[in-house]
Amino acid sequence: xxxxxxxxxxxxxxxxxxxxxxxxxxxxxxxxxxxxxxxxxxxxxxxxxxxxxxxxxxxxxxxxxxxxxxxxxxxxxxxxxxxxxxxxxxxxxxxxxxxxxxxxxxxxxxxxxxxxxxxxxxxxxxxxxxxxxxxxxxxxxxxxxxxxxxxxxxxxxxxxxxxxxxxxxxxxxxxxxxxxxxxxx
Numbered sequence: 001x002x003x004x005x006x007x008x009x010x011x012x013x014x015x016x017x018x019x020x021x022x023x024x025x026x027x028x029x030x031x032x033x034x035x036x037x038x039x040x041x042x043x044x045x046x047x048x049x050x051x052x053x054x055x056x057x058x059x060x061x062x063x064x065x066x067x068x069x070x071x072x073x074x075x076x077x078x079x080x081x082x083x084x085x086x087x088x089x090x091x092x093x094x095x096x097x098x099x100x101x102x103x104x105x106x107x108x109x110x111x112x113x114x115x116x117x118x119x120x121x122x123x124x125x126x127x128x129x130x131x132x133x134x135x136x137x138x139x140x141x142x143x144x145x146x147x148x149x150x151x152x153x154x155x156x157x158x159x160x161x162x163x164x165x166x167x168x169x170x171x172x173x174x175x176x177x178x179x180x181x182x183x184x185x
Contacts, residue, residue, distance in 0.1 A: 006034035040075055040082075043112030051109050052131050055099030062135070064175070066090040067103045068183050076147045077114040085117075085143025085159070088183040089124060091134035092168050092175075098132050106131075117143055117162050125164040136168030138179045 010030035014021045021030055068088040076083055087107045091098075110123040125139040140163045149156050168175045 003031070003034055003038065006037060007031045010034055040073070041112060041114065043109045046109045046112075048106070048109070048127050048131065051105045052098065052102050055102050056096045056132070057099070058095065059093055059097040060095075061093050061097060064090055064092055064179065064182075065097060066179065066182055067100065070104045070107050072107055072111040072120075072141070072143070074111040074113070074115045074117075074120060074143075076145060077116055079147040079151070080114065081146040081150060083117060083143045083145040083147070083160075085141055087121075087124065088138075088140045089128065090136075090138040090169070090179050090183075091128055091132055092136045094133055094135050096132060098128070102131075103128070117141055117145075117160055121162040121164045125166055129166050134167065136170070136172075136175065137164075137166040138169040138176070139164050140180075140183060 007030045010033040011021050014026060014030065019026060021027075066088065067090075068086075070087045070089065072085055072087050074083050075081065089103050089107065106127050107124055110120050110127070121139050121141050124141075125137045128134065128139075129137045140161065142159055142161050144159050148154075148158060165176055169179060170176070
């Protein structure tokens, strides 16, 4: 992502909105907005291998591991407006566990791309499955979407919930139910 090119694009956007990018309050805004967009979309510059960085550890544990309430900030690919929420992620290890912070980093890497929540949920689940070779992976995301709150139907109290269940979480109703109960505590 070229900062100069993004800065020019934001300058044009302001001009096309009827604003003067040189007026006091907007001086420097094109570059600040460009830097903000680079930060908000930094997931494009990251890879799963870099994020995990070998943080897989031998373990005899084969019971459910849950990381809940991982805050996430993403941008809707349809309107380029934020959606904000939290992810609950679980997996059932088969000989290896992943470093705790890596789960949150995987969530962030995919969230920091232009995205829809349904795909984000799937990407996190598939990535964790790929890295850990777990017996099962579950991901639930709850988020509020500014594209629905600030424009369109303008519903302030709505939230979207998505889930992806893989392996044991999909095939075993008991395992799935245990996960869903634990994340609502």
